[in-house]
Amino acid sequence: MVGFNLNFSEDNKWFYLRIKKGDEVIVWSAPFYYEKPVSMDGGIDAASDEDIISDAFYVGEKLGYEGNNGGCGCSFLR
């Protein structure tokens, strides 16, 4: 195991890992993200020293099939 620090800033808003075997990249990791805390109440950081788990990935709408609306193929790629 190796330990290291990351220092987020406006210039370093995300980090991911590229793990290599020689010159060949074998693994690309998921990133960690940074969002600057939102200031509220006269400049007090509402979320300072807190990290949050993004709920940006959650949706809950009902899904339903409404028929095939056709398509335009995939010749551009493959």
Added chain:
Amino acid sequence: MFYFTEICTSTKYLIFLYKFLKIEYFVFVKNVLKKFEVFLFFLVFDFVVEASEYKVYFGNIHAHCEYSDGKGTALEAYIYARDVAKLHFFSLTDHMEQLTPDELSETIRAAEETRIEGIYETLWGFEWGSPIYNHSNMFMTERFYSVDCYVNDRIKKFYAELIRYPPVIMQFNHPDYNPNLPMYNYHQYEYNKDVDKLVSLIEIKSAFDKDDRHEMSYIQALDKGWHLSPVCNQDNHDSDWGSKNGCRVAVWLPSLTRESLIEGLKRGRTYSTWNQNVIVKWLCDGRWAGETVFTKEMVHCELIVSDPDETDMYTSVEVITTGGKVYKTINDF
């Protein structure tokens, strides 16, 4: 773990839930119409599974069969991925414009028949395709989305349809970097906060692409604000569902169930790998990559890279940041 220090029984209290999943505080605000009397109760409801209890699972969630431009039936594909390729999870994603509703039903039936909880889990879906915007995999939805893509700039219509009828999981496919085509890759990954909530994955390397253009697109998308985690898929068009090469989606899960798999993929606890069994565990301040947004500047990270195959020796780790800059290189790990 379950802590319970005080119980509030009044139904007149408003409940504010702070923090998703790791619910640390319930704040009960007593009937504000009365005396604005505020009570703070401490109810720690920690049902997060410790990171040490997670395991990594390997799969392939981009593949075709004869229902579009691949080979074999859906049932053959799901069985092959389980019994021959020995994947932990698998999904067929035939081209939507070639797939009939009956064939999608057959795909769903095959996915349901072949899954074995704890051993082999399945998803199902299709590949939406546009010659202008590129392709995306839509999982666990039976809605066939419009593809009006020969008309210029119909992206807003497509996005509106996605938001109204969201797939359970969505993935940007084979994002070959090509900045000379302004509308390609969904307008060069122009940020859309509503669609960002729907898309959790991006292919970075697939069986078709050996160069680094996918990674350049990954960087481009992250720079523009998308929250995406990388996956490596085989995009099979032959009867080699999962055995084509070492390309794998790796995902960290508390257990191998369909619900857990969907949750892990949606939250982005993945890595993209060309090695079929390398284990990469990367936590910062005890949180998983992919699903964590920090609001503090300094975090401490721990990385474990291990491989059951003694011949697989990894030589360096590069930490990549905004703009694709190499922030740090680690050679001793």
